[in-house]
């Protein structure tokens with residue numbers, strides 16, 4: 009590739025492939041009404057997603073990190089149409105998507121998901137051919153069973169398995185192989201946008217390297233756009249062009265990968281990056297993020313991070329920080345940064 | 351060395367089929383009180399079976415075919431099941447890889463914790479419930495008291511795993527076998543859980559076997575680390591030595607494959623090929639078909655995990671050459 013092409017490839021085109029505005033999702037986790045009536049307990053609502061806004065340019069990867077329970081999988085499920093959001097809109101290729109019904113078959117075909125658990129994401133009673141071939145038949149991409157079989161064989165080769173493996177069942181494969189099959193199934197409908205929710209978290213490092221390399225190669229070959237969710241920061245750094253950080257249902261920072269890791273702005277991002285376990289932090293397990301993880305049932309008023317934030321002031325405890333654009337691109341939602349204190 | 355808390359001597363486990371298949375072959379490990387031993391290796395290498403063998407939780411076709419397991423000075427692989435049941439949960443606890451299998455979906459988290467606590471400790475309902483809330487708090491679940499009344503599916507994946515860890519701690523065990531306990535967790539909670547395990551190990555003299563494929567976790571938490579490959583011990587030594595100067599070609603490949611922040615590689619270094627199936631193990635060194643340093647001798651002779659001059663055990667013929 010010439011440097012010119014390289015630049016052309018990397019320059020963000022103006023129109024995002026996927027964008028999301030003010031996406032929200034609430035869960036009602038109230039006790040049964042009888043208990044509430046007897047013990048005078050209020051309704052309890054978890055705000056799993058709270059006003060999430062971002063955009064992803066075509067052929068790029070947005071990484072998403074954040075604490076357990078902060079809403080990453082909920083976001084993934086909403087975007088994949090597996091769950092309807094309580095509010096907000098998604099645009100795909102410039103057109104609004106009805107996330108609640110998601111009845112546009114074009115979008116259903118173009119947006120696919122790979123799950124964390126390769127054991128759960130495939131039907132154990134279906135042969136690999138049935139699993140991978142199902143979307144081919146469902147979307148009418150294969151005219152006949154014979155054609156389907158041939159396309160499945162090609163997909164198997166694509167993910168580094170043998171066409172003969174298509175006759176086997178998921179239980180006959182290792183975790184890494186199953187994740188390859190899950191990737192093959194997701195690719196079957198020739199999607200443009202792949203949502204990957206912790207795709208390698210259940211895999212060991214050597215198999216993880218193979219699956220990540222596979223995803224990279226497929227992205228280059230087919231111009232795929234990825235939303236890549238992982239709690240493993242080095243993996244997110246390796247895979248992503250931009251990284252978003254979530255905290256308690258809110259997107260608190262989003263920056264190009266290098267800036268985020270070199271110069272994190274939000275205090276939560278700073279702490280996250282300091283606590284990455286790595287080979288260089290040998291025997292230093294003593295510096296976890298201090299403070300109690302706030303309850304999503306009962307988030308603190310103002311900035312949800314304020315009870316754990318070393319820079320919190322009076323304003324932080326009452327006023328919710330809104331996203332503000334950063335000079336180098338990206339955004340951060342923090343009073344301290346906005347006020348120039350951080 | 352103080353008397354080991356756990357002493358696994360030449361353990362072998364087979365899959366009893368028409369032709370028995372060796373799953374673990376001649377594994378020896380010691381664990382001192384308060385020590386944290388990491389166990390790494392790719393999926394199917396035998397990490398979970400090692401844990402299950404110690405717990406005597408191996409299911410039917412799997413069977414111990416050789417070796418001995420000693421806990422606190424007594425042999426436990428031969429004691430009656432009734433005795434083992436008393437040890438399990440109370441003295442030796444296990445945290446499983448999959449939090450969903452360890453939790454019952456039809457009971458609240460509080461009911462499950464209270465039941466486990468009362469099995470092991472002489473507490474009444476109210477005291478057990480208070481203890482349950484304290485344990486949930488200890489593993490970092492916010493609003494612990496209210497969360498006791500939630501069902502497992504109302505927690506995120508990471509929170510469920512913290513509940514599972516709380517369950518394992520309920521009987522105040524002396525040995526914890528944690529099988530991929532933080533695999534589903536994000537870094538900050540992972541750091542908390544690991545710090546919690548380290549603290550329990552140091553303060554209570556609790557021994558911990560930490561099975562994980564996350565080398566970062568190994569680096570931070572463990573004193574020593576064992577690398578398993580195809581049911582055999584490839585390398586065993588102090589964490590610093592194994593992670594910064596791995597000697598076995600397989601350990602070297604594993605450590606090279608770890609993504610590092612700022613490395614900006616297009617592709618990650620990969621170990622070529624895959625681990626052989628147990629029914630197709632090569633005659634000599636199990637790693638030979640993938641090893642960049644393979645010699646003729648390796649293909650026919652199996653290397654032993656012999657302690658080398660510096661005490662590190664390495665099962666590789668390259669070591670003999672020096």
Ligand SMILES: Nc1ncnc2c1ncn2[C@@H]1O[C@H](COP(=O)(O)OP(=O)(O)OP(=O)(O)O)[C@@H](O)[C@H]1O
Nearest residue numbers: 035056076077078079080081082504505506507508
């Ligand atoms: N079906 C549900 N019913 C009630 N609450 C739910 C449900 N699914 C998720 N939640 C709650 O929504 C919040 C976000 O959950 P989600 O699974 O999106 O977290 P996550 O960021 O993916 O976490 P992890 O890293 O642990 O996978 C959590 O507080 C969780 O308890």
Ligand SMILES: Nc1ncnc2c1ncn2[C@@H]1O[C@H](COP(=O)(O)OP(=O)(O)O)[C@@H](O)[C@H]1O
Nearest residue numbers: 373392393394395396397398399400409411628
């Ligand atoms: N219950 C079982 N029945 C049959 N084979 C098993 C069983 N449990 C484990 N194995 C086999 O034993 C080997 C080691 O498995 P395991 O200890 O689970 O590996 P890991 O290192 O991934 O934890 C694998 O080949 C696996 O397929």
Ligand code: SF4
Nearest residue numbers: 311317324342343344
């Ligand atoms: S808004 Fe305030 S409390 Fe929140 S992260 Fe910024 S400085 Fe800290």
Ligand code: SF4
Nearest residue numbers: 635638641648666667
């Ligand atoms: S014994 Fe030979 S084949 Fe095995 S790891 Fe050492 S050099 Fe490689």
Ligand SMILES: [Mg+2]
Nearest residue numbers: 080081506507
């Ligand atoms: Mg999740």
Ligand SMILES: [Mg+2]
Nearest residue numbers: 397398447529
């Ligand atoms: Mg295992």
